[in-house]
Amino acid sequence: EDQVTQSPEALRLQEGESSSLNCSYTVSGLRGLFWYRQDPGKGPEFLFTLYSAGEEKEKERLKATLTKKESFLHITAPKPEDSATYLCAVQGVLTGGGNKLTFGTGTQLKVEL
Amino acid sequence: NAGVTQTPKFQVLKTGQSMTLQCAQDMNHEYMSWYRQDPGMGLRLIHYSVGAGITDQGEVPNGYNVSRSTTEDFPLRLLSAAPSQTSVYFCASSYIGARGYTFGSGTRLTVV
Numbered sequence: 001e002d003q004v005t006q007s008p009e010a011l012r013l014q015e016g017e018s019s020s021l022n023c024s025y026t027v028s029g030l031r032g033l034f035w036y037r038q039d040p041g042k043g044p045e046f047l048f049t050l051y052s053a054g055e056e057k058e059k060e061r062l063k064a065t066l067t068k069k070e071s072f073l074h075i076t077a078p079k080p081e082d083s084a085t086y087l088c089a090v091q092g093v094l095t096g097g098g099n100k101l102t103f104g105t106g107t108q109l110k111v112e113l
Numbered sequence: 114n115a116g117v118t119q120t121p122k123f124q125v126l127k128t129g130q131s132m133t134l135q136c137a138q139d140m141n142h143e144y145m146s147w148y149r150q151d152p153g154m155g156l157r158l159i160h161y162s163v164g165a166g167i168t169d170q171g172e173v174p175n176g177y178n179v180s181r182s183t184t185e186d187f188p189l190r191l192l193s194a195a196p197s198q199t200s201v202y203f204c205a206s207s208y209i210g211a212r213g214y215t216f217g218s219g220t221r222l223t224v225v
Binding site: 004032034036041042043044045046049087089099100101103104105106 | 117144146148153154155156157158161163171203205207209210212213214215216217218219
């Protein structure tokens with residue numbers, strides 16, 4: 001059974017204070033690892049897909065990296081508008097169910113002035 | 114291009130009532146799915162479909178039915194609502210393959 005564990009559960013940063021969110025996973029052959037952003041009262045918004053260890057992707061102040069056991073979402077010089085819950089999900093080769101994703105419970109990030 | 118549209122946004126049901134949550138997408142995605150999101154439990158898959166006429170159960174299917182008669186629509190039916198079904202429900206769609214989902218804005222359901 002695929003599993004995803006995210007840490008920390010909550011993170012409070014000052015504007016400009018860089019940090020990283022962690023996503024540890026176990027999966028029956030990784031097909032893809034996904035990062036989403038979710039604002040209160042809204043659906044998750046797709047950020048990145050990573051496919052193999054060593055891969056990195058960037059978008060503005062966010063950078064996602066992947067190893068064989070975990071992924072990190074690095075936030076550089078965050079701004080208050082980066083405040084949201086960040087979700088990690090995996091899709092396994094042997095998971096079945098078409099495009100089924102297994103989600104973590106998320107990291108709630110708050111960036112203060 | 115509206116993406117994934119869910120209706121209604123909010124709903125209150127009495128125990129035992131039935132209802133249908135609507136989901137429509139205009140991206141010609143083959144894959145559609147329903148998730149529920151509860152505090153501390155993450156998103157859990159209820160039912161999914163890989164194309165018109167094809168549906169299957171996810172992780173928490175009990176008490177829910179789905180059908181997919183067209184590529185665009187994937188309604189979720191609650192047969193006899195229970196307080197345990199109080200949750201936020203999200204519909205998501207994607208192309209088949211390791212692709213990111215597009216999520217709807219959610220339906221917040223309360224069963225009293």
